[in-house]
Amino acid sequence: MKIQLLGTGGADGVPALYGDTRVSRFARANGGKDVRSRTAALIDGILKIDFGPDTWHQMTREGLDARDWTALLFTHSDADHFALDEIQYAVFPFNDYEYVGFQVYGNSVICRAIIERFPEWPFEVFMTESFQSFENSGYTITPIEANHTAGEDSHNLIFESDGKTFLYGSDTGIWPDVTWEKLKDFKLDGMVIECTEGFAPTSYYGHLDAKEVLEVVERLNKMGTVSSDTKIWTTHHSHQGEATHDELVEFFGPHNINVGYDGAVIEIA
Numbered sequence: 001m002k003i004q005l006l007g008t009g010g011a012d013g014v015p016a017l018y019g020d021t022r023v024s025r026f027a028r029a030n031g032g033k034d035v036r037s038r039t040a041a042l043i044d045g046i047l048k049i050d051f052g053p054d055t056w057h058q059m060t061r062e063g064l065d066a067r068d069w070t071a072l073l074f075t076h077s078d079a080d081h082f083a084l085d086e087i088q089y090a091v092f093p094f095n096d097y098e099y100v101g102f103q104v105y106g107n108s109v110i111c112r113a114i115i116e117r118f119p120e121w122p123f124e125v126f127m128t129e130s131f132q133s134f135e136n137s138g139y140t141i142t143p144i145e146a147n148h149t150a151g152e153d154s155h156n157l158i159f160e161s162d163g164k165t166f167l168y169g170s171d172t173g174i175w176p177d178v179t180w181e182k183l184k185d186f187k188l189d190g191m192v193i194e195c196t197e198g199f200a201p202t203s204y205y206g207h208l209d210a211k212e213v214l215e216v217v218e219r220l221n222k223m224g225t226v227s228s229d230t231k232i233w234t235t236h237h238s239h240q241g242e243a244t245h246d247e248l249v250e251f252f253g254p255h256n257i258n259v260g261y262d263g264a265v266i267e268i269a
């Protein structure tokens with residue numbers, strides 16, 4: 001399994017469009033791994049996770065082709081993950097396609113928004129629910145319940161294929177008990193976990209800071225869900241987290257956790 005991190009920034013990206021934080025200023029001055037577009041990922045070139053406002057830029061930057069997608073999988077409906085209007089470019093009159101070439105998966109909020117916005121559209125839209133697995137292109141995909149947005153079933157996603165298991169958790173606070181319980185069933189070869197708040201924790205329940213990432217990984221280690229062989233990467237870093245890429249590398253390096261950046265590739269073989 002090959003996972004490409006197309007974007008690794010928080011909701012307003014880094015540098016933030018309207019932000020003058022230290023991290024935003026550093027990113028503007030230095031570029032490189034500190035420039036973070038909105039969080040998204042692609043598995044084996046075909047399973048697209050989330051469709052945020054930077055999708056065009058990310059696909060073009062990486063030399064990728066959206067016509068290769070077999071599935072578009074939404075984690076939740078926040079604007080940095082769900083740029084609904086952009087989906088219209090998948091069919092006529094922007095090209096000659098009569099049908100959307102990929103299947104769309106999302107929770108009830110996502111499905112309702114798509115159907116209301118595009119009532120006549122040639123879409124295949126499937127509603128996802130936490131802990132209800134489904135199949136696409138030979139992958140078994142299991143949404144698990146995140147602790148992120150009130151009023152909707154926000155997902156993290158587990159992908160299984162060819163004996164390999166990968167967890168994508170872009171937006172999640174500390175998981176609810178039911179999710180911890182479910183995670184006992186999995187042994188992860190790879191995992192991407194959010195680190196939105198970096199070194200500047202807030203009172204918001206729906207995101208993790210750097211210390212909480214360590215706590216989550218330690219608990220997963222004790223459960224046997226991750227081991228020293230699990231490839232662990234971070235994502236969804238906010239400019240408000242008071243942490244540059246290099247500062248995060250210094251913090252996470254001793255814990256065998258890789259700091260994500262736009263364009264990073266994770267190979268699970």
Ligand SMILES: [Zn+2]
Binds near residue numbers: 010081171
């Ligand atoms: Zn987000």
